[in-house]
Amino acid sequence: MSRLVWFRSDLRVTDNPALHYACDDQADVQAVFILCDQYVESHPIGPRKLWFIRESLKDLAVNLQKSGIELSLLRVAKAGDIPAKLMAFCKEMGIKSLYCNAEYPIDEIERDRKVKASCEGADIAFRRYHDRCLIPPGMLKTGQGSVYRVFTPFSKAWKEKIKSARLEAYLAPETGRGKKAKDATRAIDQCFARCDLRPAPDHWQPGENIAQRKLQEFCDNALLEYDEQRDTPAGPGTSRLSPYLSIGSLSPKQCYLAAAARVKGDWEKHSGVNTWINELIWREFYMHIAQAFPALSRHKPMQAYTDDFPWRYDKTLFQRWCNGETGIPIVDAAMRQLNNTGWMHNRLRMVTAMFLCKNLKIDWRWGERYFMEQLIDADFCANNGGWQWSASTGTDAAPYFRIMNPVSQSERHDPDGQFIRRYVSELAELNNKDVHTGRGAAAYCDPIVDLNRSRQEAIDLFKSLKSNEATANES
Ligand SMILES: Cc1cc2nc3c(=O)[nH]c(=O)nc-3n(C[C@H](O)[C@H](O)[C@H](O)COP(=O)(O)OP(=O)(O)OC[C@H]3O[C@@H](n4cnc5c(N)ncnc54)[C@H](O)[C@@H]3O)c2cc1C
Numbered sequence: 001m002s003r004l005v006w007f008r009s010d011l012r013v014t015d016n017p018a019l020h021y022a023c024d025d026q027a028d029v030q031a032v033f034i035l036c037d038q039y040v041e042s043h044p045i046g047p048r049k050l051w052f053i054r055e056s057l058k059d060l061a062v063n064l065q066k067s068g069i070e071l072s073l074l075r076v077a078k079a080g081d082i083p084a085k086l087m088a089f090c091k092e093m094g095i096k097s098l099y100c101n102a103e104y105p106i107d108e109i110e111r112d113r114k115v116k117a118s119c120e121g122a123d124i125a126f127r128r129y130h131d132r133c134l135i136p137p138g139m140l141k142t143g144q145g146s147v148y149r150v151f152t153p154f155s156k157a158w159k160e161k162i163k164s165a166r167l168e169a170y171l172a173p174e175t176g177r178g179k180k181a182k183d184a185t186r187a188i189d190q191c192f193a194r195c196d197l198r199p200a201p202d203h204w205q206p207g208e209n210i211a212q213r214k215l216q217e218f219c220d221n222a223l224l225e226y227d228e229q230r231d232t233p234a235g236p237g238t239s240r241l242s243p244y245l246s247i248g249s250l251s252p253k254q255c256y257l258a259a260a261a262r263v264k265g266d267w268e269k270h271s272g273v274n275t276w277i278n279e280l281i282w283r284e285f286y287m288h289i290a291q292a293f294p295a296l297s298r299h300k301p302m303q304a305y306t307d308d309f310p311w312r313y314d315k316t317l318f319q320r321w322c323n324g325e326t327g328i329p330i331v332d333a334a335m336r337q338l339n340n341t342g343w344m345h346n347r348l349r350m351v352t353a354m355f356l357c358k359n360l361k362i363d364w365r366w367g368e369r370y371f372m373e374q375l376i377d378a379d380f381c382a383n384n385g386g387w388q389w390s391a392s393t394g395t396d397a398a399p400y401f402r403i404m405n406p407v408s409q410s411e412r413h414d415p416d417g418q419f420i421r422r423y424v425s426e427l428a429e430l431n432n433k434d435v436h437t438g439r440g441a442a443a444y445c446d447p448i449v450d451l452n453r454s455r456q457e458a459i460d461l462f463k464s465l466k467s468n469e470a471t472a473n474e475s
Contacts, residue, residue, distance in 0.1 A: 002028045002093055005069075006086070006100040008108075010131055010248035011056045012208040013063040013172040017129035018099040020170035023067070028178060030093055031064055031071045033057055034085070035191050038078045039107070043380065046373040047198035048342040049246075052206055054192045056249050059207035061184035068178025073191035079111055083118040090124055097125040101248075104137055104287050105380045106297035133284045134252050135161055137291035147292040149302075149395040154288070155281045159268070162256075169254055200342050200376050204243055211244035215255060219262045227275040233334070233345035234419035239276070240343070242377035245283070252280055286385030289395055296384055299365055301393035305469040309393075309461060311363035320448055321356050322370055324423070327447035329438050330410035331355050333423040340423070342376035351409050353390035358403045359454040361461075364391035392462065400462035403455050410436045 388394025
């Protein structure tokens with residue numbers, strides 16, 4: 001009796017519950033990955049992330065091959081075609097059970113619901129596990145039985161729960177089990193043949209072993225100082241593991257276990273480790289929120305009243321932001337980092353996002369989409385959460401009156417302008433004071449907006465929306 005493991009955002013053989021349970025006896029196991037054109041366009045998945053997925057699939061296929069598991073590739077035009085395509089494949093291969101790990105945005109939940117129904121109709125067992133979060137969505141509830149909307153109590157409950165969890169990473173399936181599997185490289189290349197792909201810079205080498213090595217290096221060299229170094233964009237203070245976590249070359253459990261092991265399990269007492277694990281909890285918080293509030297996947301703000309904010313749809317200003325040509329050095333450096341490398345430092349994601357939606361007042365959904373297209377670590381839940389936080393439209397978001405000033409942020413977190421100079425060559429010769437404003441650089445553009453005036457306008461607009469909402473609730 002054959003079993004099929006359907007890989008999605010879990011491109012690894014270690015600590016993969018679906019793969020582990022499919023291989024728990026000597027059953028014949030096969031694997032499949034489905035590329036859906038509609039997902040690529042509507043989510044959207046940019047050329048760098050697509051390239052990263054393709055290369056990571058090659059690494060996965062080699063690792064699976066060692067255990068006699070062959071990876072097949074299927075391509076469909078629409079999400080609606082997935083159940084029929086999958087059932088036809090199962091029939092052809094004599095599959096009796098389908099194994100996968102859950103995903104939480106609404107389209108993925110809906111896709112799985114349909115596939116499960118098709119499996120039932122075809123007498124195929126459908127088995128789904130959780131690997132995207134250490135504590136799966138739906139398992140943490142407030143005293144009143146509702147979903148946490150605020151991060152701090154969520155994180156307290158998370159930490160309490162994790163203490164009583166027995167956590168062990170699943171091993172990769174035995175090598176040498178099963179039949180000899182075919183090399184999947186050609187099939188992978190063919191499947192992605194008509195896709196727009198862009199190789200990522202060298203730093204982002206794909207693959208599970210590389211992800212493990214980077215995790216270990218981070219834990220050995222930077223984890224203990226993470227709390228002090230994480231806000232400095234010029235330095236190597238953060239793990240840069242997000243691309244691997246986003247496609248599942250690495251699991252959050254592997255991250256948690258490695259970090260905890262670094263301090264012999266006593267991580268809450270070590271500020272650096274505690275702060276890093278807190279970031280992993282933010283990641284889980286946004287997944288729980290996305291699953292509980294499907295409207296978020298339909299481009300809705302979490303705080304309904306903010307839907308009436310008079311967002312602007314100025315394509316010229318937006319393009320200047322995308323290109324890193326706003327005349328605000330730290331914003332331009334950050335956007336150029338994104339465009340050149342497919343990644344941006346967390347503090348700068350907040351700074352550039354706030355600048356777009358508060359100073360320029362451009363709809364946060366434009367920025368959200370642009371990030372999804374460019375980021376090699378694009379992840380719907382974290383990205384939507386980050387954008388809604390910055391736009392003050394989200395749950396537990398930045399209060400509308402707390403707007404980051406990009407120049408002060410730059411002075412504080414990039415004091416000698418090292419990061420700015422790396423990406424904005426026009427400013428390379430300026431002194432450490434002017435590099436933050438761009439004043440005196442002949443080849444650099446003037447700011448496209450007055451920071452103080454536009455900040456005050458945003459605050460006033462939010463304030464009046466809030467008071468309208470309060471009046472409407474009273475009457
Ligand atoms: C506007 C905006 C958009 C964002 N878009 C994404 C995105 O598409 N994909 C993505 O993975 N992260 C996103 N983030 C969160 C965060 O910026 C990145 O996860 C982080 O910069 C990745 O770098 P790192 O791996 O070095 O993180 P580290 O600081 O080493 O943190 C470890 C891991 O924790 C998770 N994490 C860290 N910070 C956050 C956070 N604030 N929210 C959720 N998870 C977090 C990531 O998986 C990260 O790899 C966004 C943040 C903002 C403000």
